[in-house]
């Protein structure tokens with residue numbers, strides 16, 4: 106058996122909320138980054154109103170009512186650790 110190595114990593118999440126149905130969630134940073142990448146191609150599609158509400162963050166879609174999901178101005182970072190062999194990483 107290969108020895109296991111404990112590795113720690115930081116998981117970043119952003120709080121997103123829906124202004125119409127009050128749904129909110131913690132969105133993982135890598136998901137938000139994907140939306141941000143798409144925004145680079147359609148920057149001009151945001152209205153001035155949208156731009157003031159999104160606080161520099163991408164706008165996502167509410168999974169509950171399909172309205173715009175906005176960054177709520179909060180983020181958190183959590184430290185996780187996992188045991189790892191060569192390529193495997195099992196959440197601990």
Ligand SMILES: [Zn+2]
Pocket residue numbers: 123124125126127128167168169170171172
């Ligand atoms: Zn909603």
